[in-house]
Amino acid sequence: MQLSFAFLTLLGLVVASPTVEKRAQPAGIDVSNFQPTINWATVKANGISFAYIKATEGTTYTSPSFSSQYTGSYNQNITRGAYHFAHPNSSSGATQANYFLAHGGGWSADGRTLPGALDIEYNPSGATCYGLSQAAMVSWIKDFSNTYQAKTTRFPVIYTTTDWWTQCTGNSAAFASTNPLWLARYASSVGTLPAGWSYETFWQHSDNASPNPGDADIFNGDAAGLARMAKGS
Template sequence: MLLLRGIVSDVGLLVLFSVQLKMKLLAVTLAALSAIAFASPVLLENRAAKPHGVDVSHFQPNVNFKTLKSNGLSFVFIKATEGTTVISDTFSKQYTGATNAGLIRGAYHFAHPGSSTGAAQANFFLKHGGITLPGVLDIEYNPNGAECYGLTHAEMVSWVKSFSTTYHKATTRYPIIYTTTDWWKTCTGNSAAFGSTNPLWIARYVSAVGTLPAGWSFTTFWQYADSGPNPGDQDLFNGDMAGLKRMAKGS
């Protein structure tokens, strides 16, 4: 009997140890999944249910915006300006076409931080870009030189702040920032200074938005492809149509 009790006792301890081990493994797994969810925000809802749109420029000079509307698109961003000298020669026609087709529209400015101040480029954009959705600061890889335009991390953050505050003073709205996580980390040092004020438009051509720049817990727009069934880059609004309309009205 003493031997049997010992065997039963040992079996009980093994069962208890097994249960405790399983509980610890479950806790570790849940913690890991939680960490992944917060470190790499993704669009969790059904993409098909979200408003889709495109962004276009002079590279798409003959867009039929009524066709875009009939294809189910809801919004379009149109290039207006670049630096302090370039006004897109197709902006006016494209903006009018998008308006007449009933699309929610907005304008974007391609930044050249190495050529003039953020305030100067914001004022140039304000003078020549239409306003419905908040204007967009398109800040990304330099097409003609040094990736970060010769600016240090601190200088780049200061430049973006200059553009953003100038635009905000004129419109009471902060501009959307279009960028990639890679460029933002490389050229601003992954600054978290804009996450609480400026909506984010992230460019990433894969199946999920992935890790976002510091300061942002979600992206408002996602450029998920540079080509597709409609002209221009393919975009998604991270919300519903009612939310997109509220954003366009500034509410």
């Protein structure tokens, strides 16, 4: 993702990767153009069950690696989904959702494609909350989410941190009943969740998935549950 090492250090989020005790929980990775060449057969052999792959950012960027990563993971029977890095200060939520959908962010009920994810987090190049009020941020996310759902029948997964969500949405509980939570927290546990969510669907627990590329994630469930999520059942 886009969380800088310096900023994570400031928040006390950079720690040693946790030892995951629930080994039955499917392991995943998330990648972007920072990992342009990936041997997906090796990733599969290493036990990775799912991957989220960056497709777009704002309305001006599409990852040049997305197509090969999205197809390569699928060809190795890795359940995969696309994600969009939001810039709420540059255009509406609906505009960015449509851009995401037009550049690989869709969903199909093939049992191997996860719903698209909205990466909404710290601004990498300006004000933390992109200059939006908490109410305006909630409205922007609803605009993105509702547009995506109208086009795909699925609400997007929301990737965030509890700290950012609290600061920039006022810890809104408006999405907990519709949008799966993908929580980023580099610690030994997920810690406090944003308001409304009683559990996380995905947990990004480390920015180092070695020996695999990208960041390390866990699905909160079993393989059958991951398949059900992909299928939309």
